Amino acid sequence: MQTHNLGYPRIGSNRALKKASEQYWAGKISLADLLGKGKEITEQNWKLQQEAGIDLIPSNDFSYYDQILDMSLTVGAIPKRYNQVVLTKTNNELDLYFAMARGYQKDGLDITAMEMTKWFDTNYHYIVPEFYKNQAFSLFSSKIVTEFVRAKQLGIKSKPVIIGPVSYLLLGKEKEAGFDKLDLIKKLLPVYLQILGELKNHGAEWIQFDEPFLALDIDEKAKEAFNFAYAEIRKQFPTLKILVATYFEGLKDNLTLATSLPITALHIDLVRSPEQLDDVLNAIPKEMILSLGLVDGRNIWKNDFEQSLSFLKKAVAKLGSDHLLIAPSCSLLHSPCDLDLETDEKTLGPEVKQWLAFAKQKIDEVVMLKKLASETPDDTAIAKLAENKKAIANRKSSKLIHNEGIKQRVDAITSKDSKRLNAFSSRKKIQQEILNLPLFPTTTIGSFPQTAEVRSWRAQFKKGEISQSQYDALLKKETEETIRWQEEIGIDVLVHGEFERNDMVEYFGEQLNGFVFTKNGWVQSYGSRCVKPPIIYGDVNRPKAMTVYWTEFAQSLTKTLVKGMLTGPVTILQWSFVRNDQPRSLTCNQIALAIRDEVIDLEKAGIKIIQIDEPAIREGLPLRKADWKNYLKWAVNAFKIAASGVQDETQIHTHMCYSEFNDIIEHIADMDADVITIECSRSQMELLDAFADFNYPNEIGPGVYDIHSPRVPSKEEMVQLLEKAKAVIPIDQLWVNPDCGLKTRHWAETKQALVEMVAAAQEMRTEVLV
Missing domain, CATH: 3.20.20.210 (TIM Barrel)
Incomplete structure (x- = not known):
């Protein structure tokens, strides 16, 4: 049984990336300074996960703006209106990248930004790829390979994270009539294969393809695209270990499709869809590894170890521990960085704080679940389980949470x-x-x-x-x-x-009962925009x-x-x-x-x-x-x-x-x-x-x-x-x-x-x- 992570927050514990990006846009720091800050954050994230005991650490989960925009640049899906930026900034890939994200209005040019929309049902925004009939793709950016090589040089066993080819196309928009974006799969896939070839040549063992659309309603054409893409990947790279990650929902009617793909491992989200476990266990081929998303990547509540261990016990009985991976439910992009930074008890009191886990703590939870699931957990693991049980029980019985007057007012709501x-x-x-x-x-x-x-x-x-x-x-x-x-x-x-x-949101939450706040609980919304979501822990009302x-x-x-x-x-x-x-x-x-x-x-x-x-x-x-x-x-x-x-x-x-x-x-x-x-x-x-x-x-x-x-x-x-x-x-x-x-x-x-x-x-x- 191994542990892995699907992605880690890239903003830095104190929003270092936001500050550096905005300074660069304002001309206050150099490109080298910005790249240096990105490198620093990435390496800190890798080392943190390595020291915690994560077996497979994600690379290419860092981004200067957005991971889907990264992929558009990588495969050369650059709208023609940015050709002028390419010509004026031939030695600066990042300026072209930022022009695509933010628009470009200087050097006599006036170019609109690419469209931006929500990442599924989260508050994160991604940059929408633009597709055209008979569009050509080519390898434009080497970021995926470069990050893997850098991790390897630092002694990090990394698993490159790449948006899957089918989900990448489905996330985009046709910018002219007369074709379906999925028609581009045969033109796009060779670039993916080229990337995989370079990764393999540099010693990559595992590749994570994020395919969230496997947990959505998709048509037959999309299903055919999945079968085609992964058959070609397996044909070209029979020894690469391919993990396909799904999240935010259950596989449901796509279960047969997902479990029949010629891949090494399949990741499922057991936080958003715990009921899918039995069906997946019954459908998964004996040679396929199952990755269990047990730790909530999108919320801040401490993992209930007993509940997670019950899932693990069931999966071990069916598949054996050597065919299991333990992970968060999705990328930790949606979680704040580190609960240890919350030292102000006036803002976040100790009773509520003991119920929480941020990204760093979630990594520890994943590792601890592996230890607790072993046949002979050590004394430290047993003590952590007891501590976890106490915190879970405290939350259920806390007098901070419930207000009968509020409950009665809600019960009294009528259609009028x-x-x-x-x-x-x-x-x-x-x-x-x-x-x-x-x-x-x-x-x-x-x-x-x-x-x-x-x-x-x-x-x-x-x-x-x-x-x-x-x-x-x-x-x-x-x-x-x-x-x-x-x-x-x-x-x-x-x-x-x-x-x-x-x-x-925070302004109102600060004035409503039932909310608490953090000092450093920042998460990325888009680009350099970070938000600090309030925590709703109890019944809500307005005192004034x-x-x-x-x-x-x-x-x-x-x-x-x-x-x-x-x-x-x-x-x-x-x-x-x-x-x-x-x-x-x-x-x-x-x-x-x-x-x-x-x-x-x-x-x-x-x-x-x-x-x-x-x-x-x-x-x-x-x-x-x-x-x-x-x-x-x-x-x-x-x-x-x-x-x-x-x-x-x-x-x-x-x-x-x-x-x-x-x-x-x-x-x-x-x-x-x-x-x-x-x-x-x-x-x-x-x-x-x-x-x-x-x-x-x-x-x-x-x-x-x-x-x-x-x-x-x-x-x-x-x-x-x-x-x-x-x-x-x-x-x-x-x-x-x-x-x-x-x-x-x-x-x-x-x-x-x-x-x-x-x-x-x-x-x-x-x-x-x-």
């Missing part, structure tokens, strides 16, 4: 709590009269840039270096300047900028108003409408580490009631427009369509509980980003938000087709510029996007806004882009009036 007083058609007339907005009304999604100065104020306040009154005075000044600037350029519905907020003070202050500064800004219950749930001792739907309803209370308080304070962001509602969709109905029922209902306590004249907005709406558009409509704002610019308004085909009745703000890229779009570019929107959506339903919040951007580019955006809206109004 999730319905507005009247239908949208009636509300719209009332809102038009009261709000008096023009055609193509302009707004932003909520946040404005949080400068180093603003972040320093927050840090000083938390350290006690400035008082509450001093901190508030600084924030009020920043808020007023932002309100005045929005008035000056002519935005129709203002926001206060959210300078008091650290993160759109959370946003009314700052929203009311901002509205007092202007006669122009100011939006109240809230994060919705599903997003707070999805972007937190959630308790696993009760259904997620129940926790979501507790959060929904807390947000409902806040919405009602904002309305009482005179706020006429309230935005309840739900960017994660599509992300939370189960990976199997058979499970969608139940999830959508409780998720949509939770939003409606949060939004439906107000009068008809109060306009409710919601925001969603990076969502494919086609399959769930009727449920989006059922949310009954008066206005929905969505990401649309990277997809060139493609997402609007779902709303047009459905004849979506409410108002829509299709994002007209991509805030995840530093490039500034022109007025003409935004007008073109609005013309596309106008062609499919009635003009009295259209709003004009960016794709997402502006927190991560710089002021100079933000101001320039918003001036262009307002000008685009004004041009559209003039065109209609003429």
Whole structure:
């Protein structure tokens, strides 16, 4: 029995990669400095796992931005619009790579970034490969081989991790009509074979291919592609040990396909789908090794050793210990780095801390399970098992977790709590009269840039270096300047900028009961963007108003409408580490009631427009369509509980980003938000087709510029996007806004882009009036 890991966090324990990347983009450090930091983090990760006792350590799990973008660069899937970057940066592969991820607007060039979307049902974003008919692939980057060789030189027995060829194609998008991306498998596979050949020549023994689509609904063509690809790999490399990793769901109807592939080992996720073990044990060929994903790679709760050992015992009885591998359920990319860094008991108390495990601790859990599963575990292992049992029992009986009053309030929810007083058609007339907005009304999604100065104020306040009154005075000044600037350029519905907020989920979690927080529990969301998810450990409620003070202050500064800004219950749930001792739907309803209370308080304070962001509602969709109905029922209902306590004249907005709406558009409509704002610019308004085909009745703000890229779009570019929107959506339903919040951007580019955006809206109004 051996241990292995599917992937380790690449941000560094103190977000070293984020800081180095942003310094490089700003021209403050050299390429050599950035590459040196990447090398340092990678080697630290390898040595940590080696010292812990992991037998097969992943290589190529490190990335400067995104592992799927890495593969696109590796196989030469570089869209033609980047040819100019290639020519101007011939000796710098990384600048080309970053241009693909972030866009490129210098050296006289103006090139848009590649599309970005969610990685299955996680809050991680990947860069979507772009595919064209008869596309050619060729080996462009040697990163996979280079990392393996470097690990070998350091004495690390590594297992290169590569996105599998079928999943890579399925993750991409056809950028022209008339072909299926899976048609490219025969053109793509030779490059994979070339990579494998080089790895084998350098002494590679194991290769991990991530094929998460084996745990999803796939058609016959995809199944044929799997059979073809792995038959060719086995034919060319009969002695390489190929591990195919599946995760986030069970194999279910793909069980026969997965177990019939000519591979050495198959990895299954027993955290997300523990019920699949018996079926897999009965189906797996006797010569195939089974990798058991026992330690949760996506949540932070300590592993229940007794439960994991029961799975191991069953697997050993069926297959024998020499045909088993022990691993986390998926890559630890989704886990914070190290619980040992949490030393502040005021933030994370010892009782809750004893229930947790971060990436470093999860590695130790994997190794400990191997020791406990041996015929003669040593005294240290037996003591660890006793310690684990005590922590698991403590969590089940802790008085911190349960609040009977909250449970009773959830039990008392009725259908009336999730319905507005009247239908949208009636509300719209009332809102038009009261709000008096023009055609193509302009707004932003909520946040404005949080400068180093603003972040320093927050840090000083938390350290006690400035008082509450001093901190508030600084924030009020920043808020007023932002309100005045929005008035000056002519935005129709203002926001206060959210300078008091650290993160759109953490800010609310800090003010709700049932949450705890970390100081260093960072995980990567995309590129250099890291988030610090709150931990929901117990029953949730709102002890007092959370946003009314700052929203009311901002509205007092202007006669122009100011939006109240809230994060919705599903997003707070999805972007937190959630308790696993009760259904997620129940926790979501507790959060929904807390947000409902806040919405009602904002309305009482005179706020006429309230935005309840739900960017994660599509992300939370189960990976199997058979499970969608139940999830959508409780998720949509939770939003409606949060939004439906107000009068008809109060306009409710919601925001969603990076969502494919086609399959769930009727449920989006059922949310009954008066206005929905969505990401649309990277997809060139493609997402609007779902709303047009459905004849979506409410108002829509299709994002007209991509805030995840530093490039500034022109007025003409935004007008073109609005013309596309106008062609499919009635003009009295259209709003004009960016794709997402502006927190991560710089002021100079933000101001320039918003001036262009307002000008685009004004041009559209003039065109209609003429």
